[in-house]
Amino acid sequence: LCPTRELAMQAADDIRDFAKYMPGVKVLAVYGGQDISRQIRALSAGVQIVVGTPGRVMDHMRRHTLRLENIKTVVLDEADEMLDMGFREDIETILEGMSQEHQTALFSATMPKPILEITGKYQKKNTVYLHLQTKELTIPLVKQYYYEVSRKNKEEVVSHLLDYYNPRRSLIFCNTKKRVDDLAERLNTRGYSAQALHGDMKQSSRDRVMKLFRSRSCFFVVEIFANETGGVVSTDKFRVIQKLD
Numbered sequence: 001l002c003p004t005r006e007l008a009m010q011a012a013d014d015i016r017d018f019a020k021y022m023p024g025v026k027v028l029a030v031y032g033g034q035d036i037s038r039q040i041r042a043l044s045a046g047v048q049i050v051v052g053t054p055g056r057v058m059d060h061m062r063r064h065t066l067r068l069e070n071i072k073t074v075v076l077d078e079a080d081e082m083l084d085m086g087f088r089e090d091i092e093t094i095l096e097g098m099s100q101e102h103q104t105a106l107f108s109a110t111m112p113k114p115i116l117e118i119t120g121k122y123q124k125k126n127t128v129y130l131h132l133q134t135k136e137l138t139i140p141l142v143k144q145y146y147y148e149v150s151r152k153n154k155e156e157v158v159s160h161l162l163d164y165y166n167p168r169r170s171l172i173f174c175n176t177k178k179r180v181d182d183l184a185e186r187l188n189t190r191g192y193s194a195q196a197l198h199g200d201m202k203q204s205s206r207d208r209v210m211k212l213f214r215s216r217s218c219f220f221v222v223e224i225f226a227n228e229t230g231g232v233v234s235t236d237k238f239r240v241i242q243k244l245d
Contacts, residue, residue, distance in 0.1 A: 001053070001054055001057065001074070001075065001076050001077060001082065001091065001094065002051060002052070002053060002077045002078065002082075003053070003054075003077075003078050003081040003082040003085055003087065004053065005031040005032065005033055005053060005203065006206075006210075007077065007078065008029045008030070008031045008051050008052055008053055009029050009031070011029075011051045011077060012027050012028070012029035012051040015027050015049055015051065019049070024048075025048045025049065026045075026046065026047045026048055026049070027047070027049045027050075027051065028042050028047045028049070028050050028051070029050075030043075030050060030051070030052035030053070030056045030057060030060060030066075031052060031056050032053060032055055032056050032059075032203075033203040033204075036056075036059060036060075036063075039056075039060070039065075040060075040063070040065045043060070043065050043066060044065070050066065054082065054087045054090035054091055054094060055087075055090060057090075057094055058090055058093060058094065061093075061094070061097055068094070068097045068098050068099070071098050071099060071102050072102055073102060073103045073104075073105065074094075074095065074098060074103070074104050074105070075104075075106075075107070076091065076104070076105070076106045076107065076118075077107050078107065078108065078109070079091075079106050079107065079108040079115055079118070080108045080111075080112060080115055081109075083112075083114050083115065088114060088118075092118070092121075092122075095118075095122045104122055104123050106118070106123070147161075155183065155186055158172065158183070158187070159190055159192075162192060162220070167219075168216075168219065169213065169219050170219065170220050170221075171220075171221050171223065172187075172194075172220055172221070172222045172223075173222075173223060174222060174223070177198045177199070177200055180196045180197070180198050180222050180223060181196050181198075183196075183222050184196035184220075184222040187220060187222070192219070192220055193217075193218045193219045193220065194218065194219075194220040194221070194222055195209040195212060195213070195218045195220070195221055195222070196209070196221075196222050196223070197209050197210075197221050197222065197223040198223060209221060
């Protein structure tokens with residue numbers, strides 16, 4: 001289970017890369033916004049691994065096109081994000097539809113009380129809790145810098161940084177949807193090819209933006225930046241992440 005369509009598609013693609021070494025293992029992503037009849041046909045043909053969003057998984061459960069009695073493993077990916085998006089009841093409905101004998105794995109950046117309640121209810125008492133810590137913030141090939149600037153100067157500083165570093169493609173993060181729209185519009189007026197990306201946009205519009213970004217038809221995508229607690233980041237610091245060649 002993944003919180004968004006984009007994450008479900010990404011996870012399914014990554015799992016397929018591993019599954020190609022396991023003959024006979026088929027992977028399918030199921031999510032809203034895609035014709036459900038196409039997913040039903042794929043499920044009826046036989047699938048070993050399903051990666052889906054809670055809402056669409058429940059749609060298939062109601063239609064009996066996805067039967068959970070024989071599921072051996074269920075993974076909650078970015079569980080805290082799914083709870084923040086209001087999927088708790090959906091998650092519990094799905095978990096209650098599982099067979100008694102299965103493994104439940106949960107990945108979460110934070111462990112708030114609702115997450116602990118789910119682990120206590122749906123995981124075994126001897127569940128192992130792994131807390132991963134890294135000594136380095138990023139891999140050695142990435143350098144990070146930040147600049148402290150006043151809010152009124154942010155747009156100007158972004159433009160100077162883009163001119164100075166001259167990146168081929170970049171992701172630029174803001175802490176509200178309005179600022180995303182405003183910055184994308186202002187960058188375009190300054191001659192930069194930028195597109196806004198956030199949850200208030202229709203799925204077709206978000207797909208179009210990512211297609212433009214992948215095809216290098218636009219070079220800058222402005223989107224929301226969430227912190228590790230699931231809220232937006234409110235800061236007057238600019239962080240520049242540069243990948244070295």
